[in-house]
Amino acid sequence: MRLLMLGGTGFVGRAVADEALARGWQVTVFNRGHHEAPPGAAQVTGDRTSPGGTAALAQGTWDVVVDTWTGAPSAVRDAARVLAGRAGHYVYVSSRSVYRYPAAAGLDEDGPLVDASPDDGDDGDYARAKRGGELAAAEAFGDNALLARAGLIIGPRENIGRLPWWLHRIARGGPVLAPGPRELPLQYIDARDLAAWVLDAAARGLGGPFNVVSRPGHTTMGELLETCVRVTGGAAELRWTAPERIVAAGVEPWSQLPVWLPPGELYDTLHRGDVSRALAAGLRCRPVAETVADTWDWLQSIGGRAPQRPDRPVVGLDPGTEAKVLAG
Known part of the structure; x- marks a missing residue:
């Protein structure tokens, strides 16, 4: 499997890259070059917040793309558009913050969502930014967009x-x-368990939204x-x-x-979010x-x-x- 990790040198992105490398996947990391790629991964440098910043992604094909972007949705939109047709699956690591507040106990993936746009260039509101990123990924990849709505994330490299x-x-x-x-x-998720589930789910071709966090309690x-x-x-x-x-x-x-x-x-x-969909899809929490x-x-x-x-x-x-x- 060939993975393109957009980011991949920090917390969650590094956990995904490390898990993929441990599985023997071919990993390419796209980032601004401020930090080295994980050992064994190829590195492509670019700044997705700058005009033409995704130009370095214009060549190459991948089975899976994982994107952990937390800023303006337009950056997800631009990357997803560049990669559409050359990547099999686009995983956007989102957040359960995309649900309208307050989210009732037991809320599942069909709960009401905040209003957002994939064209938004403002990253001031976290919930709207994450929802806009979801819309951008789905706009470019359709059913091949996997939206991993994480909750509290902890673990090594936090x-x-x-x-x-x-x-x-x-x-x-x-x-x-x-x-x-x-x-x-x-209720929380270890970044390594999130990484393992994301790669498993993408390899199986799953798409749509999943609350990816441990069961309550x-x-x-x-x-x-x-x-x-x-x-x-x-x-x-x-x-x-x-x-x-x-x-x-x-x-x-x-x-x-x-x-x-x-x-x-x-x-x-x-x-107290509902996570039955992710558990049924193989989520395991250490x-x-x-x-x-x-x-x-x-x-x-x-x-x-x-x-x-x-x-x-x-x-x-x-x-x-x-x-x-x-x-x-």
Whole structure:
């Protein structure tokens, strides 16, 4: 199989490229050349945000194209148009953010979507940008466009900082503000499981939208943080705290306490989506213990400091605020 990875040097794209290489696929990575391609992959350089930036893609044929673009949909449109007729399948890694908010618990792929256009050159609104990217891929590839609507993505090479923040905070030890309830079910996907499913599904010729994330409750907030304690050496003391107390203290869920959301509309939207279609199509999700341990090992291998995407805000709670909440 011949894979063209649009990107492929960061988090999800790198997981896809690595998985394809491990399978013996021929991999070509298209990016701006700021980072080297994974070992074993060919590299083609171009900037899809510049006029004529996809010219380097005018030659060649591929069985599968995987695109993780998160900016203006017009960039997906231009790439898909250039590749139409020379690629068998176009996989666009989208997001469950494309559903209109609030997305009810149990919402499947037929839920109402945000309004968007594939011709939009603005990447200011994430949900509209992702939906516009979906429309662009489908416009050029029809039934051969696979729309992988991921949820929360964690695992080695994460460049948003959610799981790395928890690992670093817990490794520091002492009392840790643990947002409850401890039994709160979580829904996420390891980037490597997303990569494996995307390649399997594309090779099988699947098309259309799929919610590609674990079943709700694949793990819990308690299991996630307790696994972080074990993996990092067990020096931290988790202080489970009621959601009402955390919110009343002005702490921002998701951004200051990554992954966590108190029960309510946003929690239902992000942690209670229906994934039966992807599960029926072969999605398999590894245990949370493996994801946490592998992410910690990766952090140690790079000196402990995770890369940070420049277009995303830094996450995490400062020590002073944490101490005040724990003392209150």
